[in-house]
Amino acid sequence: MGLQALTFFIVGFTFAIYIGIAFWARARSTDEFYVAGGDIHPIANGMATAADWMSAASFISMAGLIAFLGYGGSVFLMGWTGGYVLLALLLAPYLRKHGSFTVPQFISDRYYSKTARVVAVLCLIIASVTYVIGQMKGIGVAFSRFLEVDYDQGLMVGMVIVFIYAVMGGMKGITYTQIAQYVIMIIAYTIPAIFISFMLTGNPIPQLGLGSTIQDGTYLLDTLDQIVKDLGFKEYTTNARLSLFNMFFYTLSLMIGTAGLPHVIMRFFTVPSVKAARLSAGWALLFIALLYTTAPAVAAMARLNFMTTIDQPNQENNLAYENRPSWFRNWEKTGLLQFEDKNQDGLIQYNGNETNEMVKVDRDIMVLANPEIAGLPNWVIALVAAGGLAAALSTAAGLLLAISSAISHDLLKGVFRPNITEKDELKASRIAMAGSIAVAGYFGFNPPDFAAGTVALAFGLAASSIFPALMMGIFSKNMNKEGAIAGMLSGIGVTLLYVFQHKGVMFIQSTSFLGGMEPNWFLGIEPNAFGAIGAMVNFIVAYTVSKNNESPPEEIKDMVERIRLP
Amino acid sequence: MNKNQTYWSENINLIIRCLSVWFIVSYGCSIIFVEYLNVIRLGGYKLGFWFAQQGSIYTFVVLIFYYVYKIDKIDQRYGASDE
Numbered sequence: 001m002g003l004q005a006l007t008f009f010i011v012g013f014t015f016a017i018y019i020g021i022a023f024w025a026r027a028r029s030t031d032e033f034y035v036a037g038g039d040i041h042p043i044a045n046g047m048a049t050a051a052d053w054m055s056a057a058s059f060i061s062m063a064g065l066i067a068f069l070g071y072g073g074s075v076f077l078m079g080w081t082g083g084y085v086l087l088a089l090l091l092a093p094y095l096r097k098h099g100s101f102t103v104p105q106f107i108s109d110r111y112y113s114k115t116a117r118v119v120a121v122l123c124l125i126i127a128s129v130t131y132v133i134g135q136m137k138g139i140g141v142a143f144s145r146f147l148e149v150d151y152d153q154g155l156m157v158g159m160v161i162v163f164i165y166a167v168m169g170g171m172k173g174i175t176y177t178q179i180a181q182y183v184i185m186i187i188a189y190t191i192p193a194i195f196i197s198f199m200l201t202g203n204p205i206p207q208l209g210l211g212s213t214i215q216d217g218t219y220l221l222d223t224l225d226q227i228v229k230d231l232g233f234k235e236y237t238t239n240a241r242l243s244l245f246n247m248f249f250y251t252l253s254l255m256i257g258t259a260g261l262p263h264v265i266m267r268f269f270t271v272p273s274v275k276a277a278r279l280s281a282g283w284a285l286l287f288i289a290l291l292y293t294t295a296p297a298v299a300a301m302a303r304l305n306f307m308t309t310i311d312q313p314n315q316e317n318n319l320a321y322e323n324r325p326s327w328f329r330n331w332e333k334t335g336l337l338q339f340e341d342k343n344q345d346g347l348i349q350y351n352g353n354e355t356n357e358m359v360k361v362d363r364d365i366m367v368l369a370n371p372e373i374a375g376l377p378n379w380v381i382a383l384v385a386a387g388g389l390a391a392a393l394s395t396a397a398g399l400l401l402a403i404s405s406a407i408s409h410d411l412l413k414g415v416f417r418p419n420i421t422e423k424d425e426l427k428a429s430r431i432a433m434a435g436s437i438a439v440a441g442y443f444g445f446n447p448p449d450f451a452a453g454t455v456a457l458a459f460g461l462a463a464s465s466i467f468p469a470l471m472m473g474i475f476s477k478n479m480n481k482e483g484a485i486a487g488m489l490s491g492i493g494v495t496l497l498y499v500f501q502h503k504g505v506m507f508i509q510s511t512s513f514l515g516g517m518e519p520n521w522f523l524g525i526e527p528n529a530f531g532a533i534g535a536m537v538n539f540i541v542a543y544t545v546s547k548n549n550e551s552p553p554e555e556i557k558d559m560v561e562r563i564r565l566p
Numbered sequence: 567m568n569k570n571q572t573y574w575s576e577n578i579n580l581i582i583r584c585l586s587v588w589f590i591v592s593y594g595c596s597i598i599f600v601e602y603l604n605v606i607r608l609g610g611y612k613l614g615f616w617f618a619q620q621g622s623i624y625t626f627v628v629l630i631f632y633y634v635y636k637i638d639k640i641d642q643r644y645g646a647s648d649e
Contacts, residue, residue, distance in 0.1 A: 066619075071600075071615055071618060071619075073619075074596060074615075074618035074619050077618070077619055077622075077623060078592045078596060078618065078622050078623070081622075081623045081626050082588065082592050082622070082626055084626065084630065085584070085585070085588045085626050085629055085630060088630045088633065088634075089581050089584055089585065089630075089633055090581070207620060210610070210611070210620075211608065211609040211610040211611040211616070212609065212610055213610065219609070219610030220610055221610050221611065221612075221615075222610065237604070237612050237615040238601075238604065238612075238615070244597050244598065244600070247597050248593060248597050248598070251592065251593070251597065252593075275634075275638065275641070275647060278630075278633070278634045278637065279634050281630055282627065282630035282631045282634055285626060285627050285630055286627050289623050289624070289626070289627050292623055293619075293620055293623050293624070296619040296620065561570060564570070564573075564574050564577075565570060565573065565646050566641055566646050566647060
């Protein structure tokens with residue numbers, strides 16, 4: 001079978017699994033729709049959480065980013081895993097004990113205020129919508145590249161699939177499909193990594209291969225450092241992201257943001273007990289770590305393979321453009337890889353100086369091109385396509401559920417129509433879900449050019465508003481509604497202001513009144529890393545305001561007392 | 567202090583201990599002191615780089631399971647388990 005047919009076969013097969021599961025695990029009550037009936041086993045929930053969390057960004061983009069950032073890329077590795085420690089120790093067990101269906105519901109109960117609930121819904125929707133647009137785009141791109149159909153057609157197929165299993169199955173259907181998606185993702189990610197690690201170092205375990213020697217007896221990382229330095233790039237293993245100070249805050253923002261993202265927190269409402277919620281966070285991180293500790297190996301090996309293809313060792317000259325390999329030709333067609341023969345010698349010069357002729361090397365192609373660069377068989381390449389789609393679909397479904405439940409459960413039942421029957425609420429949540437898919441699809445068809453920049457906003461919002469409000473609600477009995485609301489608003493306010501002033505209001509470049517330039521950054525912290533500062537502002541404002549207002553009623557203090565005990 | 571309060575303060579102590587380790591491996595070993603640790607080698611890895619891209623993640627996983635194990639013991643002592 002050719003690559004095309006194989007890809008159709010493998011992707012089609014995985015989609016059949018997802019739809020089959022959707023029929024089998026239909027949601028029949030609101031309980032099943034929002035929290036899958038609350039009886040998911042911790043290991044199963046851990047797997048579903050891992051798939052929910054690892055998006056197209058983790059699967060496709062992250063290793064490529066690390067390949068070109070080197071040590072500086074560690075902020076993503078630590079930031080997107082370390083947040084689970086915060087989640088397991090500070091939030092998940094207590095929120096599970098409280099037994100709400102959604103994050104805004106907890107905030108509304110704890111802060112005895114509908115205003116707080118509406119503020120939380122607003123943060124949740126902004127954070128989740130910006131996130132889901134990226135996933136929709138990922139689905140469209142992956143389909144169009146691998147099935148060789150239009151971007152629009154690819155996106156359409158993706159929307160129909162998500163619609164079927166998310167609208168019908170709710171949290172229950174999503175949970176079981178996410179388990180299947182995790183399995184496909186992890187196989188698709190590790191198989192090429194194992195092959196490549198074995199070919200380069202003789203060690204099939206990528207985590208160990210990265211620290212091993214290559215054929216000539218030198219360590220892989222030393223060789224890579226030497227090659228990139230010789231070509232005028234910064235040393236791979238020590239190249240910091242702007243500064244260590246900036247890396248500190250970047251990592252902290254991603255960690256706090258991870259712990260505050262509602263679609264992840266919601267997953268811990270589906271397990272049967274407090275103990276299961278804690279345990280489930282551990283399993284989730286273990287499953288995530290399988291991919292996240294493989295990623296640095298994929299990154300370094302892809303970079304090494306890429307460099308040595310163009311600048312072959314023990315060869316007099318660089319690779320001639322005419323002799324470029326077929327993956328090079330394929331990716332040139334997409335425009336994501338571009339060569340310009342500046343000195344007209346027909347050879348490819350690739351370096352970190354002005355004579356560089358590889359004028360464009362898009363980082364996002366590294367994971368997808370990696371198996372081709374290493375010359376792996378076609379079925380591995382097809383598997384990577386299915387894995388990328390599983391990553392995008394599973395995260396999109398989780399986000400859509402978070403959005404629709406915020407609308408049907410928090411806005412409709414919680415604020416506007418408290419007397420709604422369960423049957424009507426279930427109907428409303430399905431309509432809200434279908435509506436969310438349509439909106440996300442609309443943005444997928446007309447991706448706003450600010451989509452990439454908004455990831456900073458999603459993490460910034462989650463870090464600066466939701467996480468502090470939840471944490472103080474559990475760990476401080478005296479935190480009152482005035483403090484929480486003022487904290488959330490000022491946290492978001494500061495973060496929004498900082499992101500907008502450097503990246504433009506609503507990401508329109510010309511309105512960035514302080515410019516994106518480094519000299520104007522507060523203590524040299526880049527906008528993407530500002531969520532941590534927003535969170536600190538939130539904590540300080542909330543504390544100060546709460547001191548000057550009445551402390552919460554006794555029954556709220558009793559409630560906090562109760563959720564602290566399993 | 568009543569029983570609930572001592573349970574809670576034991577839990578807080580445990581959380582603080584775990585988060586100290588969390589902070590030391592990620593922010594300490596991987597960022598603040600990375601240049602000093604990079605002098606030491608772990609096979610082909612510089613140690614600071616290893617912590618940043620491998621070691622901190624392994625530690626996070628162990629930490630959560632350690633916390634689950636320890637808090638479970640405390641739960642049992644107070645008869646507070648919900649299972």
